[in-house]
Amino acid sequence: MRVAQARRFVISDHPLPWLLPLVAILLVFTVYPLIYNIWLSFHGFVPRRRALEFVGTENWVQLWNDARFWQSLVITFTYFAIALIFELVLGMAIALLLDSDGFGFGFLRGVLTMTLVIPPAIVGMMYLLMEDPQFGVISYLLQSVGLLNPNNPILATASTALAGVLVAEIWQWTPFMVLIFLAGLRALPPEPYEAAMIDGASSFQIFRRITLPMMSKVIAIAVLVRGIDLFRVFDYVFVMTSGGPGASTYSLSLYAWQQTFSFVKWGYGATLSLVTLVIILVIANLFIRIAKVRW
Amino acid sequence: MNGSFSTRMLRTIAAWVVVAIFFFPIYYWTSVAFKHGNDIFNRPPKLFAFTPTFDNFQKVFGISLGSGGITVTPGGGNFYMAPRVWDSIVIATLSTVLAVVIATLAAYALSRMNFRGRHSFVGWVLSTRMMPPVAVAVPMFFIYKNFGLIDTYTGMVLIHALMNLPLAVLLMKSFFDDIPSEIDESAIVDGASRFMIFRRIVLPMAKGGIAATAVLCFIFSWTEFLFALTLTTTSLKTVPVVSSTFVTSIGTAWGNMAALGAASIIPAFIFILLVQKHLVRGLTMGSLKQ
């Protein structure tokens, strides 16, 4: 009898059985870490005793007064904004360019996705080599056309280091945007275009008035997914600049990583992570409101 | 859209140029894999004119190119990485399967069933991706240690699946949303159960969406660094983690690292090619809804 009851429940319209695996795994793997980090942010690791000690709000006060935190926040924002704009615009432009059934275009779309399958840690090393001031191919090309002064190495000059890291970031993730936008473009219904054609609209007008509005949901999802990852940037800065020169490329995630692992300041590391989480939550929710994203 | 012949020509040229620019670093990196140290570090950098060598692949994969063609001898040592590529393939494949299965079930419910708090539930699922990985890695390390999951496929598959779930749920939901719910309703009238509708009708229609989700999950697992670093020690390693092994106290073994990097493109790329047809169609469906 009970088996039959259970069976009826499982095949019923109740959402619980469907959501149960998801909820279970998310509870264990995210709610627990969240609680743990909140607890940790009120503690400090005492190296001498190899133990955590309650320190009250010390970590939070320290955070408020930590110039380095504020600086890395600004850098993370800058990185996030520049990368997102470039990836969006370039991604859309390339998607429009490649949205064709012409000969070879399928191949080109395939080649473009290759950038995505290389681990970011390796991409960082790759660009570190290519941007090397003496042996790097990018430095060499820029120097030979006079765009780069050999005395200002890309990654070791404060004004260009972030750009040097962003090149790797944008190179790797623009194709991600292209992939998503292409799918969106290919799905657009043909009727509005035909109508616009008859009215004699220019290509730009068509893009502005028809393509962009119809693509808005796709763009919103792409911005959200990519934006979250951008705000947690770690691999590239870690490998390429160690946050330098000085602290010109020091991101929040790198700061949290260092505090946690290199200096055993678990409490402060957790505090930094929580703040990062809150900032992303706020921005993402604002974005969802403003862009009127409905799930 | 069509245009005159010259516009089409121009577009084709522009497309090739753009893709060539994106491909150039991959070419360069691959060329490093075939270079001796002296050719990697040359001023000016050598693009084409170098004597290719198979040394790097021999060290990293035990592949050597002799007079009798290619021979493969499984080697040992720190720089022998073939088993690590296998580890990566296993972890990426299994975690993709797990993430897609769980996400598909959940996404169907979120797409078809109305319940209170559905909107915020989706928001909550998405928010689990916003936590910096460092903050998840430390507590996970302790849990894993207690349950003996360090250095196991199970452990890595679980954490990578978790990492991909928010994105997978979001994508799958939008694909399901695009399949008209009238289909479900008519089937219910015919007396079919929810699960049957899901199995027999909706799932086959969402094949493309599943492929697209799978590709993204695979890529994210294939390239993940911090969890793999923290939750493994000696018996299990993924490609991103071992790639840092080449950074040694007597300099970086660039050629070996490039050999691993270049070779690691292949499995993931094959996976993408296999599902590419579905991919474009799949993502297509997902974006239809306005």
Add this chain to the structure above:
Amino acid sequence: MKDSIRKAHLASVTDRFVRGQMDRRSFLRAASILGLGAGALGMGLGRRPFYGISQASAQEQELKPSAEITKWLSDVGKPFAGTTLRLATESTPPSNAIATQLKQYFEEATGIKVEIEVLPLEQVLQKLTLDVASSLGTYDLYYIDQSWAASFSQDVFDPREQLKNADLAMPNYNIDDFLKPLVDGIAMYEDRMVGVPYDIPIFIMQYRKDVWDELKLPPPATLDDLLQASAAITDAKGPNMYGTSGQMKSGHYSLECDWTAWLWGHGGSIFGPDGKFTGNDEAGLAAMAYWDKLKATMPPGVDGWTWDGEGQSVGQGVAASMLSWGEFFPFFDDPKASKVSGLMEAMVPPKPAATLRTVEQTGFGEIPGVGHQGGSSLAVSKYSKSPDAAWIFMQWATSADTQALITVLGGGTGPTRTSVYDDPRVLANARVGAGTTRHLPVVRDTIANYMGSEPDLPAWAELSSDMIPVALGKYFAGQSGSAKESLDALKTQVDDLVAKG
């Protein structure tokens, strides 16, 4: 001549050479008479021990642990057969030689399985930190960089205590054979021994003999010589070749290493006896002034390099010299990896520009000296589930016999034991070619007479790999004003952190 007598004689000849009682030429002549001649040279040339590549050459067959040691291992290791030991280590020549070529002998003899995780330095620190903080015993042995000795001193066994257990002690392990300065500089923290010295990368002067000869420059025997020569070379050959190089990547430990060499060399120190930062005093500013002038003669981009870029710049002939890790010397002699094979000369670090401070004049056990050392120790973790098996492995890995094999197979890395410098297998590789050991007499001399060691305090890991190199990076990037302003600001930060404990 009987083999044992021959070896003993060889050892004494080398010893005299090292102490400077014999010139190079007569040393080589004597050595060749004693059987280190053309044969050994010829054998060495074809070998490429780099990156742990193994070759089935005839010589390789002899490069095995000695029979007595294998016998001892199988006796003492029997009760522990089936145990698995784990070690996380930086990717260094000794660790690579053990992991790829030597540990199989240990495993065969004892039945103990050894798993070695090879990582970049900062990731080793992450692994150890997690292990210690959780007391979980994931790793049985710790690879402890000298800059972390204070942090991990309570988490490992003192080898002198372990040696008291006669059942497990290796015959003739001879803990006194470790070079005394290394024991003090790497392994000692307060009165505890944090393991035994395991490897010893140390700054030596490496320069292009051919370039120096061509421009008729005196060898860089003093810091001023180095600056003059470097400027002359850069003037004569730039931008194709620069006088010297550096490892000056902002925010990276390597930048701190370079800084200490110049600081100590100008009679400065990081800390005063009161434990306060003194890098901004007069000597400290003199060092910065010197460094600025020297940097102007280095290749542009030196501030983006760690030791990898620095080594490549010399190996590719972009820079004509470096005061840096001696471990790179064998790499320069490898014709496949570098363009300067046979052209490099090793010598002890340049004489300081002012009198070195004594240990009493500094704080936290800092030992001033231009030959900055970056050694590491190997120790058994207190959280290990099988500390006895780990101790057996540790003795074997740091025994004289194994170290000699490491030096030969691992590509000419500097040994930490006195006797290994005189080992015939090591001496046999003192010829031009990959994995050369021809620089080792200089390394030994530097350890004995010119070595500088960083201070030991729990906050040192953070100071040396973050606070100091970030501040210096800011200075060189022009973000923090004059040297004085930058170092004054650094002093405030450092003193704050140290006060917090």
